[in-house]
Amino acid sequence: MEREYLMTAESVFxxxxxxxxxxxxxxxxxxxxxxxxEARVACDTFVAKDLVVIGGEITSRxxxxxxxxxxxxxxxxxYTDDSCGLNADxxxxxxxISPQSSNIAQGIRRDNGELGAGDQGTMxxxxxxxxxxxxxxxxxxxxxxxxxxxxxxxSGRYRWLKPDGxxxxxxxxxxxxxxxxxxxxxxxxxxxxxxxxxxxxVVEEIINPVVPNWLRQDTTTYLVNPAGEFxxxxxxxxxxxxxxxxxxxxxxxxxxxxxxxxxxxxxxxVDRSATYMARYIAKNIVAAELAxxxxxxxxxxxxxxxxxxxxxxxxxxxxxxxxxxxEAVHRTFTPTPRGIIESLDLMRPIxxxxxxxxxxxxxxxxxxxxxxxxxxxxxxxxxxxxxVRMHLKFxxxxxxxxxxxx
Amino acid sequence: xxxQYLVSAESVCxxxxxxxxxxxxxxxVDSFLxxxxxxxxxxxxxxxxxxxxxxxxxxxxxxxxxxxxxxHAIRDTGYTRPELGFDFRTCAISVSVQQQExxxxxxxxxxxxxxxxxxxxxxxxxxxxxxxxxxxTNETPEYMPMPIMLAHRLCEQLGQVRKDxxxxxxxxxxxxxVTVEYSHGRPSRVAAIVLNAQHxxxxxxxxxxxxxxxxxxxxxxxxxxxxxxxxxYINNGGQFVxxxxxxxxxxxxxxxxxxxxxxxxxxxxxxxxxxxxxxVDRSGAYMARYIAKNIVAAGLAxxxxxxxxxxxxxxxxxxxxxxxxxxxxxxxxxLEQVVPILFSLTPTGIAExxxxxxxxxxxxxxxxxxxxxxxxxxxxKTDMTAILRHYAGVxxxxxxGNRCQSARGDLHSH
Numbered sequence: 051m052e053r054e055y056l057m058t059a060e061s062v063f064x065x066x067x068x069x070x071x072x073x074x075x076x077x078x079x080x081x082x083x084x085x086x087x088e089a090r091v092a093c094d095t096f097v098a099k100d101l102v103v104i105g106g107e108i109t110s111r112x113x114x115x116x117x118x119x120x121x122x123x124x125x126x127x128x129y130t131d132d133s134c135g136l137n138a139d140x141x142x143x144x145x146x147i148s149p150q151s152s153n154i155a156q157g158i159r160r161d162n163g164e165l166g167a168g169d170q171g172t173m174x175x176x177x178x179x180x181x182x183x184x185x186x187x188x189x190x191x192x193x194x195x196x197x198x199x200x201x202x203x204x205s206g207r208y209r210w211l212k213p214d215g216x217x218x219x220x221x222x223x224x225x226x227x228x229x230x231x232x233x234x235x236x237x238x239x240x241x242x243x244x245x246x247x248x249x250x251x252v253v254e255e256i257i258n259p260v261v262p263n264w265l266r267q268d269t270t271t272y273l274v275n276p277a278g279e280f281x282x283x284x285x286x287x288x289x290x291x292x293x294x295x296x297x298x299x300x301x302x303x304x305x306x307x308x309x310x311x312x313x314x315x316x317x318x319x320v321d322r323s324a325t326y327m328a329r330y331i332a333k334n335i336v337a338a339e340l341a342x343x344x345x346x347x348x349x350x351x352x353x354x355x356x357x358x359x360x361x362x363x364x365x366x367x368x369x370x371x372x373x374x375x376x377e378a379v380h381r382t383f384t385p386t387p388r389g390i391i392e393s394l395d396l397m398r399p400i401x402x403x404x405x406x407x408x409x410x411x412x413x414x415x416x417x418x419x420x421x422x423x424x425x426x427x428x429x430x431x432x433x434x435x436x437x438v439r440m441h442l443k444f445x446x447x448x449x450x451x452x453x454x455x456x
Numbered sequence: 457x458x459x460q461y462l463v464s465a466e467s468v469c470x471x472x473x474x475x476x477x478x479x480x481x482x483x484x485v486d487s488f489l490x491x492x493x494x495x496x497x498x499x500x501x502x503x504x505x506x507x508x509x510x511x512x513x514x515x516x517x518x519x520x521x522x523x524x525x526x527x528h529a530i531r532d533t534g535y536t537r538p539e540l541g542f543d544f545r546t547c548a549i550s551v552s553v554q555q556q557e558x559x560x561x562x563x564x565x566x567x568x569x570x571x572x573x574x575x576x577x578x579x580x581x582x583x584x585x586x587x588x589x590x591x592x593t594n595e596t597p598e599y600m601p602m603p604i605m606l607a608h609r610l611c612e613q614l615g616q617v618r619k620d621x622x623x624x625x626x627x628x629x630x631x632x633x634v635t636v637e638y639s640h641g642r643p644s645r646v647a648a649i650v651l652n653a654q655h656x657x658x659x660x661x662x663x664x665x666x667x668x669x670x671x672x673x674x675x676x677x678x679x680x681x682x683x684x685x686x687x688x689y690i691n692n693g694g695q696f697v698x699x700x701x702x703x704x705x706x707x708x709x710x711x712x713x714x715x716x717x718x719x720x721x722x723x724x725x726x727x728x729x730x731x732x733x734x735x736v737d738r739s740g741a742y743m744a745r746y747i748a749k750n751i752v753a754a755g756l757a758x759x760x761x762x763x764x765x766x767x768x769x770x771x772x773x774x775x776x777x778x779x780x781x782x783x784x785x786x787x788x789x790x791l792e793q794v795v796p797i798l799f800s801l802t803p804t805g806i807a808e809x810x811x812x813x814x815x816x817x818x819x820x821x822x823x824x825x826x827x828x829x830x831x832x833x834x835x836x837k838t839d840m841t842a843i844l845r846h847y848a849g850v851x852x853x854x855x856x857g858n859r860c861q862s863a864r865g866d867l868h869s870h
Contacts, residue, residue: 053788056775058587058765060725094705096502098511098552105504105705146504146705166693170633170650172464172719218585220765220774233774235585235767276767289500289511291707297725303587303763307723309466309713347719349464349635351650353692358648359462359635373459 056232058220059188059302061196064127064406065135065213065239065283067290071095072299072405075292075314077123078104078116080399083316085112087397093147093314097290100136105146106314117143123402128203128213133241135214135284165387167320167350172308175328175346176301177336180228183420184333185411187228187265189302191219193408194260195236200406202255210248214239214283221265226342226367231265235273239283249274299409300325305345313405317396320350320387324357326419327390329410331362331383337422338429340375341368348385355386370432378431382424394418462647464635465603465718467611470533470822471628471654471699473706477501478715480508481708481730482817483529484522484553489732491518493813497732499553503706506542511552512730522551529818534618534628539656541702585774586736587724590744590762591717592752595643598836599749600827602643604718606634608823609676614653614668615822623667627654629699634677646677648687654699655691665690715825716741721761729821733812736766736803740773742835743806745826747799751778751791754841756848758783764801771802786848794847798840810834 062069074095082089089110096103102120124130124138131137177184195217203211220233234257240248252274261270293311297303310321317323328346335344341364349359362375384393391397400416413420429435468475480501488495499512508526530544537543592599610632618626635648651673655664668690673682709727713719726737733739744762751760757780767774778791795801800809807813815832829836845851 055777056765058585058775060585060587092704094502094504094707096500096509096511096707098500098509101511101552103502103504103509105502105507107704146507148505168693170466170631170652172466172633172713174719233767273767288498288513291500291502291709293707293710294727295725296712297723303589303722303724306717306719306721307713308719309711311710347463349462349633351633351648351687351689351692352652353694354689358633358650358687359464361461361463363461371459372461 052225054222054224056220056222057186057188057304058218059186059192059298059304060216060218061189061192061298061302061408062295063196063213063215063217063238064200065129066216066295067097067214067285067288068292068294069290069406070124070127070129070285071097071290071292072295072313073127073402074102074104074120074123076401076405077119078114079314079316080402081114081119082108082110082112083397083401084399085114086110089316090318091314091316092319094292095290095314096292097136097285099286100141101144102141103144103146107149108147109149116145116147129284134212135239135282135286164355165318166353166355167387168318168352169320170350170352171310171321171324172347172349173310173320173325173328174300174306174308175325175330175332175348176305177329177332177344178304179336179342180226181411183411183413184336186301186304188219188221189298189304189408190411191221191231191260192217192298192302193411195219195234195256197407198256198260199236199238208251208255210241210243212239212241212283214287215280228265230267231261231270232267233271233273234261235276237275237277237280239280240275241281245275301410306347308347308349312409313401317391318387323387323390323394323396324348324350324385326394326396326409327383327385330394330419330421330424331379331385333420334422334424334428335362335364335375335379338425338434340370340428340432340434341365343367346379355388357385360385374432378428381431382427460637460639460644462635462637463601463603463720464633464648465601465607465713465720466631466633467604467607467714467718467823468632468711469611469615469628469630469653471535472631472711473503473629473701473704474708474710475706475822476530476533476535476701477503477706477708478711478729479533479818479821480510480526480529482821483525484510484520485730485732485817487520487525488514488516488518489813491520492516495732496734497730498735499730500708501706501730502708503701505702506546507548507550509550509552512554514553514555515557516555517557522553523549526551532818534615535700540627540700541698542700585765585767586726586740587763587765588726588736588740588744589716589722589724590741590746590748590764591721591760592745592748593720593759594752596827598827598829599752601717601720603634603636604714604720604824605827606636606646606677606681607632607718608827610634610649610651610672612823613672613676614651617671623671625656625659627656627697627699629654629696629703643681645683646681646686648689649673649677650689650692652691652693652696654696657695657697661691661695717826722763728825729817733807733815734803736806739803739806739810739812740764740766742810742812742825743799743801746810746835746837746840747795749836750838750840750844753838754844754848754850756784756786756791756844756850757781760784762795766803771804772796773801776801786850790848794844798843798847
């Protein structure tokens, strides 16, 4: 098993056109949830040149000015003048929102107050003990770089830094553990600046603070804007659509994906809520040290509250029997649409912040699916004692190095 | 691996809004490629109530009437009746496609998505860092995971009985999900089928259930896989009269798991539809499937995942990873040495090997890009098995084709 291999994961910056579309969709969702927790929202966004289109089905008592929400979000992202690719105040905004089909609404509600799944679907959750956040290292570092880019841009110290861009991190693994960062590619959208100044700023202010020392090697290469100038960016350069960064949103290719997007969907939609639940289950299994890697698959049938299948794959790293673990998961978690909403408290306007820098591995209070409160319960199911806490293992691993903790 | 477990996968019909968007995008790619095999196309579509938006970038000398292409694509998905609420004749179409002629496109500089920074074929590198996966398994004769294969069959059959008029009240939208029970790592039975078909108003639910059960499920799913415990949910959400773009916004590239392996292997995140074959997002994924399928068909493993990653500055892939999931009869390192010798992995090489400039992509836009042995699906050929066995140092014996005969018999017996 001591095979060496490379894994690459990518993250896109706040101003990437697809991410702009995701954030607008989730801003609309939050605007409704803030006024009406019962709102049913499915909102897709299309951003092309100076045109923003939002389409979808919304059923709610609340009245929301969609155009205002769109412009506000664009302003927050930083698209405030034409030179950076889009102007929040002058771009065209087209709204095509209609009430949700009564056909589907009928499918969701059940007599006993339980919700049936609003749609069919397959969802995956994943966790691995290679980082304290129990996330794959590659995607975690890529998101950190995006976040750092955003902080730096907002600090105003580099006025030429524009909102668009992306980054990719390649990690070398030996066996199951990461041993080095072999390559960081970062392409940043910029205004008037010399190539050298850009490179220095990106390496010193973005890459160095994020990539931990113990993973850096002499052979680690940094490619900054490898394709040359990147002055035309944002929606002016490329069309953006909601739900087109589903791998960056989740685990960066470390585990399969059911295909369902998150942004713009309210938590009654299992595409979103059950993927959060699957992460919650997988993370608690790894946090309980029942395995060092875990993939959970859930699937639903429209109208049915219970999942049609629940599978747990411990990738040969498990300390317990997988079939017994499935039983334990059923006893410990409630993977019905209603059960998920209640146990993760999802009917809140918390989604805009999920739309950038990843939905998982961020231990913010609103990210309830990142809690590890069920780990002791899972351990009890197998009569296991408390053992050495996970992060102690990490302390030992990277002795003397700087921590990646925020 | 003595335990039993369930794996699910879904597929959608060609009238599903996201698939309508995929088809429109691919119809545009096809119409440019037919006139100009070197055309560079990246186009995205949004379909909503009564409105189709197309945006993107094209580098080509060919002139294409995009509006007509869009209307024909919508017609082919089945939106031909005004009562569906979305009609190819009357829907509004907004086109925002920027076209550049010939070589100019290449000097446009870096663009945020892999698809738009596109050097030409002549010795060029890949467009950006891109990761793609390919997968194959010998659990079906098509070397595809069974859940997604069966889900596609259900949807395709649903479309067929609609077009044949066998079930005349069906409408174009619909979707299916199949849960397969595995035991000892092999599929043993179908545990659940979920099927939702859009239909005309005023049709009795029990009538729909009977027709779909007889004309779709029994035709698409081999009888040996069904038993008394198979749970079947037909239109479990109740009436499904309003569907398609009226009910749901459709976007290009939103059905990645349906397009590939239904979640049986990871996904790099890049969509296919709307991209010409110079984009490794698409062509690399086709190549990865070709390699994985040939390895499994050669009997070198029962399951195989290929991961390729490409970087901006070079045409050769940055990394190639072969994962045989512990089922291989040869070492993974050995295959990692052999594959680059036998398969050309540069964007140019892939396009040539698989004749991608001559393909018709509209056909790929519904019912899956993989596991369909149709003309034009060149990445499904298994013509590299003998040479793979030779280079991998495996002598004599037969390939996996024979091992699959029994499975093939089962699946085709109906």
